[in-house]
Amino acid sequence: MVRIVADTEACASSGMCALTAPEYFDQDDEDGRVVLLADEAEDCDGEVADAVRLCPAGALRLES
Amino acid sequence: MSTPADAAVSTGDIPYGIPLERDHPFDPPAAVMALHRGSEMRRMRYYPEGRLGWLVTSHRLARKVLADTRFSSTLGGPAQVPIPMPGVEAYLDFEGDFPLTPGMFIEMDPPDHTRLRRKLTGVFTVKRMKQLEPRIAEHVNERLDALAAGPRPADLVREFAVPVPAMMICELLGVPYGQRERFEADARAIFTTDETGEGKQRAMLNLFAFIGELVAAKRADPTDDLLSDLAADADLTDEEVAGMAILLLVAGHETTAKMLALGTMALLENRDQWDLLRERPELMAGGVEELLRYLTIIHTGLIRQVKEDFEFEGHQIKAREYVTVYVQTANRDEAHFIEPEKLDVTGDAKGHLTFGHGVHQCLGQQLARMEMRIAFAGLIERFPGLRLAVPAAEVPLVTGQSFYGVAELPVTW
């Protein structure tokens, strides 16, 4: 398993994570910033890895 | 070998501006592709007087520059541009930074940018756009009904591509669509590269006057829309509210419209792709991403200004130099995409940079995605036999604006 870490200060509310891996990421109703729906994922989960890579603000990280 | 005419275009191997001449309506200019093959980051001279700056063409470096706020979005003075623009000379004697237009956070850096953008981000989330889906579908169906009832051939730009996103952004903001003749021409003028200076300033003043009136009205008598919410926010000045509203109005008008029309033309010219989307509607979400990547309607690239000296990728970058991130070639970069020169709605377009990258990445992208999915799906379903009413070579292209597209798309069925 890998831990999903989100930096809400850096988040630009693009929605790329919620679009790409909706089981793991949602957005705050007020300001659209990332809300984690799970803080762990399988190592090989491609959707989560895509979301992290696509985040325009560098706000997402995976930690093993 | 070089003639005086050549010399004006290039000085040694340093290009003077971006050569935007295209051989094919859907492909990036061959001359820029050639520059990209030579080097992913190079010196380029800027108009009007040939000052040195940079041109970035690869996917890797485009991402890197756009994610790094040392490449500032405040363009400041004196303005330099990668293509000749009449009127830009007027800015040459300008000392210091241009005054920022209140509320225009697209040309601000953090923390100013962050403060204003976060006032809007709650409205443009993936979830909120899903809730808008039925409303977008109503607008799309209304336009499709009108198209079906009208004469053939029809201009898809005027009858479909422009009104669908315009109605939607007006409704979100609370700007009466019925008064569009008061702002549409000005909204378009903002994106024109054939004119800087006076014409744009006049357009901007008109827009501020029009929206300013509306803001005052919404404050006195709030309705259920974004403009009323912004007007009620004690943390924002009237000018900021107006600037933010104008930014959204302008952005919501011309961008998605360009994609809908050029996207339709690309699908009609690649009929197998049109048929694929017709037979397998579940491909639409990926198909929209692929159209965004393949067509990359950002014509002139994204421009940044360096605020301090620093080293970047082995280059010495100097304060006040301009950098053009040419997203067109980045989206055709073989180091990132498989067979990027082909339009393939089943392909993987993830990571395309058509909405930009970094903290300025398009605020309206989830709205634009939803509009495009519903609009293309509706069009294909209602008019499966749609075709161009003129040879493709006769479709007039728009090349004098920040966003690329077609001026008219005569279609029949």
Ligand code: HEM
């Ligand atoms: C297919 C349609 C669209 C495309 C290709 C597009 C493209 C872009 C790009 C490339 C940027 C970044 C500019 C930069 O980094 O300098 C941007 C920013 C922006 N877009 Fe869009 N856009 C589209 C639709 C929309 C719509 C429909 C809206 C309005 C709701 C919108 C609102 C904005 C705003 C407000 C910004 C500024 C964001 C910021 O600076 O933080 N866009 N767009």
Ligand code: HEM
């Ligand atoms: C009302 C709001 C806006 C104003 C006043 C405005 C103004 C301008 C001006 C004056 C230029 C010419 C470049 C220059 O003189 O330096 C320009 C270029 C451009 N604008 Fe805007 N713009 C607005 C909104 C937007 C939005 C929302 C987007 C993205 C969706 C956008 C994307 C671009 C692009 C891609 C260029 C060409 C390259 C660049 O300067 O980055 N603009 N804009």
Ligand code: SF4
């Ligand atoms: S992709 Fe990044 S910037 Fe966008 S909402 Fe998610 S965490 Fe925030």
